[in-house]
Amino acid sequence: MSISIMAKDIDPPGNGSGVSTPARAAAVTMRDVAEHAGVSVATVSLVINNKKRDRIGEATRTRVKKAVAELGYRPNILAQSLGTGQSRFIGMIADAIATLPYAGQILRGAQEEAWRNGYVLLVVDTDDVAELTDDALRMMIDHKAVGVLYSTWYHTEVQPPSLLASVPSVFVNCFTSDPTGYAVVPNEVQGGFAATQLLTSQGHRRIAFVNSTEIAPSTSGRFEGYREALAEVGVGVDPALQVSIDPDAAGGFQEAGYAAGHELLSRGNAPTAVFCYNDRVAMGMYDALKEHGLSIPGDIAIVGFDDQEVIAAHLRPRLTSIALPHYELGVRGVQALLKRVEQGDSLTGVERIDCPPVVRSSI
Numbered sequence: 001m002s003i004s005i006m007a008k009d010i011d012p013p014g015n016g017s018g019v020s021t022p023a024r025a026a027a028v029t030m031r032d033v034a035e036h037a038g039v040s041v042a043t044v045s046l047v048i049n050n051k052k053r054d055r056i057g058e059a060t061r062t063r064v065k066k067a068v069a070e071l072g073y074r075p076n077i078l079a080q081s082l083g084t085g086q087s088r089f090i091g092m093i094a095d096a097i098a099t100l101p102y103a104g105q106i107l108r109g110a111q112e113e114a115w116r117n118g119y120v121l122l123v124v125d126t127d128d129v130a131e132l133t134d135d136a137l138r139m140m141i142d143h144k145a146v147g148v149l150y151s152t153w154y155h156t157e158v159q160p161p162s163l164l165a166s167v168p169s170v171f172v173n174c175f176t177s178d179p180t181g182y183a184v185v186p187n188e189v190q191g192g193f194a195a196t197q198l199l200t201s202q203g204h205r206r207i208a209f210v211n212s213t214e215i216a217p218s219t220s221g222r223f224e225g226y227r228e229a230l231a232e233v234g235v236g237v238d239p240a241l242q243v244s245i246d247p248d249a250a251g252g253f254q255e256a257g258y259a260a261g262h263e264l265l266s267r268g269n270a271p272t273a274v275f276c277y278n279d280r281v282a283m284g285m286y287d288a289l290k291e292h293g294l295s296i297p298g299d300i301a302i303v304g305f306d307d308q309e310v311i312a313a314h315l316r317p318r319l320t321s322i323a324l325p326h327y328e329l330g331v332r333g334v335q336a337l338l339k340r341v342e343q344g345d346s347l348t349g350v351e352r353i354d355c356p357p358v359v360r361s362s363i
Contacts, residue, residue, distance in 0.1 A: 087144035087145055089144065090121050092122065093150050097152070102326060107123060113330065113331040113334040133161050141163075141167060148169045148170075153173070156216060158176055171183035172184050182347055194356075194357045195225070196209075196275055198357055200229055202301065204301060205235050207275060209241065210260045210274060240269070252280070254280045262292075265294075272300060273297075273302070274302050276304045279304040279307065282362075302320070307324065319362045320360045329353055332351060332353060
């Protein structure tokens with residue numbers, strides 16, 4: 001379960017919470033559960049809060065849990081927080097992932113893992129506006145969130161707001177130079193290695209790599225993985241098989257991939273396979289190869305990256321790609337945050353999550 005708030009929904013300090021609760025049917029109460037199970041309200045409270053008391057037998061616990069399931073009872077988490085001083089909220093600050101379909105899997109993984117552990121995820125999408133980020137953090141601190149996930153829609157280094165230091169936190173899909181922090185990020189090197197190994201395992205040795213000029217973990221990491229996979233089969237990096245693209249100058253990744261395809265083919269001694277920086281680059285590469293009368297994968301095999309299903313699964317032939325582990329990033333982020341809550345700053349470092357290959361028809 002999660003509560004999502006967009007940046008425009010956050011009121012400035014002093015103007016209220018900005019969060020409205022829709023009208024709904026009367027909720028099942030603890031008294032309803034007690035009557036259904038034939039026990040006292042106190043007994044229900046002890047069972048649902050996992051209080052171990054010898055006087056409550058296992059048969060009674062089972063009966064109460066069955067009544068909870070049959071009636072669909074859900075505890076009032078905010079009321080529990082006020083009563084015990086211990087929150088069941090986990091905060092999540094995102095710059096845009098709540099509105100992006102593929103990166104939104106981070107949100108899905110985090111909210112499902114939070115719910116599995118008895119927490120509600122409070123999500124604020126700030127559009128990367130510093131003032132709104134600070135307001136969101138204050139709101140989460142006011143709601144006694146046990147900790148905060150700080151996430152970006154693409155893998156990058158960030159300068160976190162100073163307020164983040166006042167609450168346990170984990171960086172998801174981003175990282176910081178602060179050695180006391182903890183981050184969960186994609187394993188870009190492994191992803192680049194996996195992409196290239198898919199091609200070397202098919203016997204390809206003249207494998208081109210179309211990379212981006214962006215300075216980012218994705219560009220350097222994927223190239224390092226490419227280099228390692230070639231070295232594994234005794235092949236060095238050939239400058240004639242490297243193309244660096246500037247998507248901004250080219251009018252986007254697809255147009256840049258199209259131009260890169262023509263450039264590779266103009267050099268002579270064409271590659272037998274191409275590893276593309278992302279799936280949009282691969283779309284452009286498809287167009288260029290087809291204009292030259294070349295078939296995929298018969299003449300040239302193609303591997304993309306990101307596994308954007310709306311692209312990869314609908315190209316003809318369908319594109320083999322390396323998936324970014326967005327869902328797993330969200331899951332592992334919550335797991336790490338709960339460990340940090342328990343262990344404090346003793347949990348530090350960077351956890352890299354492998355990027356799985358998704359094999360289709362382009363190799």
